[in-house]
Amino acid sequence: MFEEQEIVQVTREELLDRILSMSNEGYRLVQIGCTKMEAFQIDYTFDKDYKFLDLRLMIPIEDAQLPSITGVYGCAFTYENELHDLFGIQVEGISLNYDGNFYRIPVVAPFNIPGKEHEPEETPESKE
Amino acid sequence: MAFIEKSPWIFHFDGSSCNGCDIEVLACLTPMYDVERFGVINTGNPKHSDIFLITGSINNQNKPVVEAIYNQMGDPKVVIAIGTCATSGHFFAECYNILGGVDTTIPVDVYIPGCAVRPEAIIDSVVQAMAILGEKRKKRKTNGGALPAEAGIKT
Amino acid sequence: MNAFFWIAGYILLAPVLGGLINGCDRIITARMQSRVGPPVLQPFYDVFKLMEKDNLTVNRFHGYYLFIFLAFMLVSGAMFFGGQDLLMVIFAFIVADMFLVLGAYSTNSPYSSIGAERELLQMLAAEPMMLLSAVGFYMVTGSFHVSEIVACDKSLILYLPGVFAGFCYVLTIKLRKSPFDLSTSHHAHQELVKGITTEFAGPSLALIEIEHWYETILLLGMIYLFFAFNPIVAVLVTLFIYFLEILIDNANARVKWELMLKSAWLATIILGGGNLLVLYFILHG
Amino acid sequence: MSWIIFLILFPLAPAVLLLLFRSVSVQKWIVLVASALICVAAIGLAVTCTGAQPKYFSITSSVVNKLVIAGDIILALAFLFVCRRLSLKWYWIPLLVIVQYGAVVFYDLSGRVPAVTQPLFVDNLSVIMALIIGIVGCLITVYTVGYMKHYHEEHPDVPDRRGSFLAAIFLFFFAMYGIIFSNSITWIYFFWEITTLCSFIMISYPRTEEAWHNAFRALWMLLLGGLAFSMAILYASDSCGTVDFRHLLQMNKSAVLLPILLICFAGMNKAAQFPFAKWLLGAMVAPTPSSALLHSSTMVKAGVYICLRCSPILENTASGAVVALIGGLSFLAGSAIAISQRDGKKVLAYSTIGNLGLIILCAGVGSHWALWAAVLLIIFHALAKALMFLAVGTVEQQTGSRDIEDMHGLISRMPLLTITMLVGIAGMFLAPFGMLISKWAVLEAMAIRSPIYPPIVIFGGSLMLFFWAKWMGKLIAVVGPAPQRERGIGIEWTALFGLAVLTVLTCALYPFVGYYLIQPLYGQDPILSQGSICMVGIMLGLMVLLPLGFFIHWKNLVHVEPYLSGANVSDPHQFMGSLGNARQWSFRNYYMGKFFSEEKLFRGSLVGSIALMVLMFVMEKL
């Protein structure tokens, strides 16, 4: 029994408009997540009456910038600060900006350390 | 007779534990285990406490907190590292934000491994800590009230 | 000479008695929570342990306030058991409490300062009823002197039931029991950490504990006055009231300051003031 | 007799001299010498004139009476002169002046006012008042010299007329001594109105818009009291056939209740009781010494003094009970409102209203015990309140603020000044200092009278404790190394230390005060039993001796930083904030504006007190 999950690709330019229309349609922001591939894959996940919708945005690693959506979804400030601290993505105009102190970690953008994800450390128990 | 062995006041801080050990520490205070039988009071204030129960490993952000709290405890004092995370960091030791077990930051007197630690083990560790407290008090007396060398981590 | 023995007895025995009562309190509390609880001598262990600990201070001044605090507590209790003017006893008691508050302020620490402020609120709530009780005693016995109130053969409780009820109400505040343990609490887990005592550690904290025992005995002594016509009944009722306090402690959450202040003042005005008004008309036609 | 005449007339000399000599150093010497002389004279009077019986002095020459009438006329003209600036909106102020003076002068000139054969007198209450005015008043005057120097340095926009300010103070002494030594109510009326004029001069001193406004408000409110007083004179002359205060007080209660109530009305008006409290609050715009003078030792004390004089008539009358209730209401309201104030001077103002209310309460009850307590209250309040005003004034000059929150940790910055302030605060509310002894005496006195008064005293006292204690707490917080020290406090120290020492001394010596001064007035000391005195002695000893402990150096103290939930950083005044940078922590006292709202309480008290005032006069018929 698994739900259907709809994923919609958007571009950085149309992001804010889409977010606004999501808000107008009464969607609830579930989460903002990021996955580092060849580019950063940013997922804005929404839900309305158990209906799942994901806006997916790809931004290049070299130009890791995003507009903030806190103007529409005020609660997004936690996610956006997280994106900044863990991935090093610059989010412009967060309502409550921790400026890198959301997680006070010794490593800058640990999820964005190059090369690591392709050569995972071989641990003894992983050899099956 | 050392009264400190009869009245160990504890105080708990969650380093970066998963909660498993924390709730077991709290469970020790409740009817099933009732550590107050040994005179234990959970004070919640480092200045009033003799035993510092710390769960979870040390990360960059809570290191100054742990140091500050430890420095605010009056001697004689004992630190108990509760759970595998607190003793060695567990598998989180591989994480980027984990510095390791509690002994990377403050001196630890009692280690109890386990994931999660069982309340019985925590009670046992407190009982052991009581004996250590007694010894520390004796040492303090012979040192003429001087502080033991390990006290007062300076940051 | 008799008064002298009472004073000496208070100064020497009150901590012992107070500590024992506190020990029993902890056991009864534990039983009410389905726990076993500590040994009955546990409060003494605690205090002796605290004596052995480091004397931690934020600055070197605040310790003195505690000494003055204890000194005034002793004076207050000694005056009470020496049979002196009850109003003076209560004033000295207030002064004692004031110095605890001042000590907390002087540490210049946010939590103890807020604790001090709340302690003042508690005093604001409790003090009128205590003084009103003294006035009640006076109206019945014609004297403010404890010795004469005790010697009075009228059963005070029959004249002052409302005052007694009001006094019991604020007793909870004075004993720092739930629901009125706002400024500090014997238990942990209070929003102000330890409130007023946050910054006092080691021997200083031991001093506060000992003072608390003296305070308990003094307050119980005031309850005794209501039943002084029959010492046996008086002692029994006093103990029963203390038990009731433990029960209330265990059956209530901590309330917020507004409710405390309002309810304590209402109790003072309605129970205490009402009682006195009725009494006045009965006594003076 | 000679002491009295000296005390009344002498202050006029420095007043005139101060107006003549403009040089600051000359003025300083005039003030110092004159103050010292007045002080000595007051003490001399105390030494020679205390006794069980009041002494009355006859003045045969009718010239003096003429002089008083002439003075009345001059005063009336002076009042009208100051009103020249007023717009028509305030038409009733000149009207008040014209009506009351017109009536009195007309009565006087038409010979309807009976002559008083012994217009001067002295008894122990006068002596106590004389001592307060002489000692406290003169210390304040000495302080003024130093204060005004700083004041004009800080307020270059205020024209420097310190000579006239100091002259007004001496004129004030003249009026005060006149009030306390006069036995004729026409004389008292004359002096009474001089104090009104002086207060107007002092309040308007800064010459700002606000100062003028407040000064005129004070003027019309105080003139209301004058009106009541003049009516009392008319009624007494017509119906009672005498304006001799002594004779009035000895007459049948029902016959003289109305004039006495009118005089009490004037007294409460001067003592800034509700509903007249507003003038006292407005008077805070004036330089601090004038606040100290008006609100601690002189002006308002004249009000309670006259009420105390009237209390034998008030005792056991319904109107007297209402007078007591008005005092009680002021006590409660003043104390409650003070909780919500954070301006040091405003707290002092409201607490003054409260304390005076307590004295009026005693006067209204009028039993010997209550009067005992009232006299004690007058003494202790004068000392401690004057000390507080002066200390706050100096703090304001030193730090630029009289906000209580800004006094956080003052003990680290200005230890000496803070200690004098602490003495003042302790004197206001802490056992066994004066005010608390008095409160205890009041309680003992009230307990037997009625079940209504004790709760008023108790609740008011508790409220008072709250705001004083939190202020004290602010002062004594130890904030660490002192960045700022007292500097440039010169001659003010004389007054501050003098008052601090007096506050403690009076407390230690109050049994003697009771024995020599009050006991002859109101009979055997009923309350202050041997045992209580002993206990007070022990407590005072503790209080004085224990602070010596501060100088002992304790071993084995382990220094730690304050508990900040583990968010400590290296500076103990900061913590690691949420946004990742060190943030200053701070602590502000509770003001509970919602609970003890100034606006609501003030309005409520106004309505209540006006109703009581009306009731007071209605009750007169009963």
Add this chain to the structure above:
Amino acid sequence: MQNRTVIPFGPQHPVLPEPIHFDLVLEDETVVEAIPSIGFIHRGLELLCRKKPYQDMVYIAERICGICSFIHGLGYSQGVEKIMEIPIPERALYLRVFWSELSRIHSHLLWLGLTADAAGFESLFNHCWRVREYILDVIEETAGGRVIFGVCKVGGVRRDVDNDTLKRILARLEEIEADYNTIADVFKKDYTMRHRFSGVGVLSKEDAYKLGAVGPTARGSDVAQDLRKLGYAVYDELDFEPVTESDGDCYARCLVRIREVNESFQLIRQAVEKIPGGAVDLKVKGFPEGEFFSRLEQPRGEVVYYVKGNGTKFLDRFRVRTPTFANIPALVQMLGGCDLADVPVIILSIDPCISCMER
């Protein structure tokens, strides 16, 4: 100028079992502003997916949080199972529901205790935890652990519980529920508890939805949102309705949890009655390739796992969005204007699980 009181609340504070920090700005006792600070428990375990093979990640997922450890394991396993399209045996699914609900009861009881303690009701705390110990006994008997169950795995569950034991446990649960109901009555009726809870920390329905609140926090504000309605495991075959209250204050949130415990007892009963026979485990072969947002209902609310596999034994991305993280904005909103004494109660009313939140 000290116009306001500014104090640090946390990271170490006796009412907070876990470190979280607030800069509290107060006026008298009223909170004017509260700025949260997290990260004291941040370990960075999401990155461990690059070091541990996907089967072992269950072990790590369970240790995201020690209170709802089972559901963390379950969420992760479901995500991987969906990607790999593994048909899980029915009995395993029923057992998963059984343990999920036990976990919910134990978590709610724990919360009830802590919240009573935060309100200064010491003995109620003790009694809640006394009952909780009975539940832990049941968990220990069936799963083997007290707080970390360690029974969930990709492909089913590690242990079977025989039907006799299940029946016996059902009878035991009856007794526990009766005991529990007397305690719940205290929460519902005690004057001081109502004084502390009702009208405190009000969150309107609109705000709750807009701020993305989840779980009992949202349901206390009348947002009927319970991810179990998605029908994962076998919830679609069980009969239940999301518990909601309309007041949106701490009291409502407390009532939601109290009623949910009863509902969980009910669900356990249904699950045990319907449980089919058969295996509980499936041998899993191959590596996940694909992605899935696995959504479940934790005791604290909706949890989202994003699992992305690339066909090797290491996952590309393992992301957890826990309910506490989603509730923080709502919490900040609720803290404005409350009393200092309410701060602990309000913080606890979202049932914060900091170690979940910060991973």
